[in-house]
Amino acid sequence: MLEVKVGSRESELARWQARWVIEALEKAWPDLTCRLVTFKTKGDKILDVALARIGDKGLFTKELELALLDGVIDMAVHSMKDMPTSLPESLIIGAMGPREDPADVLISPAGYTLASLPVKARVGTSSLRRKAQLAHARPDLELVDLRGNVPTRLAKMEREGLEAIVLAAAGVKRLNHGRLLGEPIPYHLCLPAVGQGAIGVEIRAGDEQIAQLVAAINHPPTVAAVRAERAYLRALEGGCQVPIGALATVEGEALVLQGMVASLDGRQVLRDYVSGSTANPEAAGQELARKLLARGAGAILQEVRLKGGNFHR
Numbered sequence: 001m002l003e004v005k006v007g008s009r010e011s012e013l014a015r016w017q018a019r020w021v022i023e024a025l026e027k028a029w030p031d032l033t034c035r036l037v038t039f040k041t042k043g044d045k046i047l048d049v050a051l052a053r054i055g056d057k058g059l060f061t062k063e064l065e066l067a068l069l070d071g072v073i074d075m076a077v078h079s080m081k082d083m084p085t086s087l088p089e090s091l092i093i094g095a096m097g098p099r100e101d102p103a104d105v106l107i108s109p110a111g112y113t114l115a116s117l118p119v120k121a122r123v124g125t126s127s128l129r130r131k132a133q134l135a136h137a138r139p140d141l142e143l144v145d146l147r148g149n150v151p152t153r154l155a156k157m158e159r160e161g162l163e164a165i166v167l168a169a170a171g172v173k174r175l176n177h178g179r180l181l182g183e184p185i186p187y188h189l190c191l192p193a194v195g196q197g198a199i200g201v202e203i204r205a206g207d208e209q210i211a212q213l214v215a216a217i218n219h220p221p222t223v224a225a226v227r228a229e230r231a232y233l234r235a236l237e238g239g240c241q242v243p244i245g246a247l248a249t250v251e252g253e254a255l256v257l258q259g260m261v262a263s264l265d266g267r268q269v270l271r272d273y274v275s276g277s278t279a280n281p282e283a284a285g286q287e288l289a290r291k292l293l294a295r296g297a298g299a300i301l302q303e304v305r306l307k308g309g310n311f312h313r
Ligand SMILES: NCc1[nH]cc(CCC(=O)O)c1CC(=O)O
Pocket: 079, 080, 081, 082, 150, 166, 167, 168, 169, 170, 171, 195, 196, 197, 198, 199, 312, 313
């Protein structure tokens, strides 16, 4: 009999994801018992958008990482989308679960799609990446800041009478708001955030016992895709404060990585893609970043940094 402690944020989605990891681990290791330990992170405490513009690294991860380093927990479950591109020295991602649908979805009580939304419709999202791509596709829309966890955002949509909001399909599906699912926004209009839809399990480097446990739930194609996307973001020095999107798809050993860099107003949207191999996902990420930088992505990103973005991807 072995007992391990699994750390998670407190939100409904975070707990769903941690429970998924726990169930998968206990199924793989019948002698294992997992205990869930939840934490409030800085990102959960700072709810107003202006404050959130401080945008420091690890807003949703730091408290969990400290608990992991202190031995208070043995692993931390995260949305890969919320993870900074560089981890603390002695922590690693030990495993990723199979990726859920990485797309963004437009949720609209009246059933509008991006194409059918009325002129000047009010659409809620605080993500610079979503705002830029929506503004590019539909410059007439009025984009409204909207923060908080998934249930909060759905409630705000109703309360403020927004015509639609945009959320990650993964969160909506996991929380079983499936009937609300609305329109998946096609990738040619909106590329997802790096890591969107993937669950990561962070562990202490060198903790061989925990590494062996979590290896049982690891999904290598997801790992290859997310490694390529994160290398791309790192090479652009994007952090989580800029309108950058990416999506890698993996088939056998072939990996195709698409990427996007946009100006805040969405007037400029640069997109490109590279093909690579799961044997070296980072190479694909670096090559795509070079390609976009050669086409002027650097100037766009420079301007975004001067104007100051927020942290929300
Ligand atoms: N930024 C919050 C966040 N972090 C991860 C998800 C969704 C789940 C995932 O991407 O795995 C969400 C909600 C959203 O953006 O709609």
